[in-house]
Amino acid sequence: MTSRDKNLMIYDMGLIRGTSLQGYSELVRSLGGDPNALLRAVKIPPSAAGQFDTYLGHRGVIGAIESAATVTGTPDFGRLLAQRQGIEILGPIGAAARTARNFGEALGSFREYLAVYSPNIQATVQPHHDHHYIFLDLRIVLRPRPALRQTLELTLGVTLNILKLFLGPTYRPVSVHVPHEALTPEREYRRYFGAPARFGEPSCGFTILAAELDRPLSDDETAHRALRAYLDSISGVDHNDLDESVQRLISHLLPTGGLSIGVVARQLDLHPRTLQRRLADQGTTFEALVDRTRMDLADRLLRETDMPMTQLAGVLGYSEQSVLVWASRRWFGTTPTHRRRDAQHG
Known part of the structure; x- marks a missing residue:
């Protein structure tokens, strides 16, 4: 091995x-x-x-x-x-x-x-x-x-x-x-x-x-290169997957109301069409990642916080609480209120 x-x-x-x-x-x-x-x-x-x-x-x-x-x-x-x-x-x-x-x-x-x-x-x-x-x-x-x-x-x-x-x-x-x-x-x-x-x-x-x-640090270039070479030799894991980077950006941009594939692509120094093509190569789409990020974030905040539903809708980038309710039924098969209750009493 x-x-x-x-x-x-x-x-x-x-x-x-x-x-x-x-x-x-x-x-x-x-x-x-x-x-x-x-x-x-x-x-x-x-x-x-x-x-x-x-x-x-x-x-x-x-x-x-x-x-x-x-x-x-x-x-x-x-x-x-x-x-x-x-x-x-x-x-x-x-x-x-x-x-x-x-x-x-x-x-x-x-x-x-x-x-x-x-x-x-x-x-x-x-x-x-x-x-x-x-x-x-x-x-x-x-x-x-x-x-x-x-x-x-x-x-x-x-x-x-x-x-x-x-x-x-x-x-x-x-x-x-x-x-x-x-x-x-x-x-x-x-x-x-x-x-x-x-x-x-x-x-x-x-x-x-x-x-x-x-802020400057020690700047020991010889030691830094040697340590990086060693870490390269033992890591061997690709932990910079594009979809993970996109999801991190999505989670930050959702509450701002300024989320778009164009904004995310600019942060990654890519053309929007290039970003879509690379995501397609990984078997996903920008829209699917937005939905997955919203679902994961909603699930965590419902289970771990008492955040009011109107605030939660805003964090997820929804302008209306009714959209959150509709999305929750699609994700979890129930309303966000019931999802929170079941998690807290499960």
């Missing part, structure tokens, strides 16, 4: 490095819980937690994190665990980023090579309606999507630690975007992240100043 074959198996199985649970056992014990029992319940050997050379089932890791918050009665468990993790959990990916010329290039290393850590995690820079800002989009791509509120807050917390590593210990983002409702008082989020938090958001991540992309 080749290295590429192994990595494709890793991608298909939905795995993540053992360092995703760095500090987990110690934190659970400090909160009065039994980490070994929680880990065994999701079929993770306790000795594997925190080990970079070990791959774990991503759903199991998520289950361990979510259950720890429940068992210990700690609604900010994800944020607390993030205080025990930093760029070191990413291994050579972090080293490649730290030897980049500037912060923008460092983010490019994360975008290109996060599959080495887990193919199910994506970090991309997305445009903002105000050109002074950019949006750092963080995604966990698993289908069907598990409950992962604590895991998303862990992801946000670790990313904040990395931002401070590159941009200074006192760095504060412009805002933090949380896909679910607040799990603790909102003032605790502002104190933790040093920025206003927005909840029930279509995407998870940070708004930051676009000028930060030019």
Whole structure:
């Protein structure tokens, strides 16, 4: 079996490095819980937690994190665990980023090579309606999507630690975007992240100043090239599929009312007809991706938030709530109100 074959198996199985649970056992014990029992319940050997050379089932890791918050009665468990993790959990990916010329290039290393850590995690820079800002989009791509509120807050917390590593210990983002409702008082989020938090958001991540992309770093070109070559040799996974890039842009543009294939094509530096042709080569269309993105976003927000239906319709780019109801019947065979009720009582 080749290295590429192994990595494709890793991608298909939905795995993540053992360092995703760095500090987990110690934190659970400090909160009065039994980490070994929680880990065994999701079929993770306790000795594997925190080990970079070990791959774990991503759903199991998520289950361990979510259950720890429940068992210990700690609604900010994800944020607390993030205080025990930093760029070191990413291994050579972090080293490649730290030897980049500037912060923008460092983010490019994360975008290109996060599959080495887990193919199910994506970090991309997305445009903002105000050109002074950019949006750092963080995604966990698993289908069907598990409950992962604590895991998303862990992801946000670790990313904040990395931002401070590159941009200074006192760095504060412009805002933090949380896909679910607040799990603790909102003032605790502002104190933790040093920025206003927005909840029930279509995407998870940070708004930051676009000028930060030019912030110079160590610029060790020799080491950077060597690390990239090594990562190229062990990654072997095409994690930049066109349809994924299009879906990320769609999710950002839906609430603006300015979504069109022309706008998306310009962001990808393609002619609209070229974009349609390439999507057709992948067996899909722009319209189908818009519908899929709306369905996935609606399903998540119905299950994980109490967002009013009128607001949800707007987030999905619908001008009328009645259109949301019609779409929900087509997607789920029921109204959005019933979909939310069934999810919360399922």
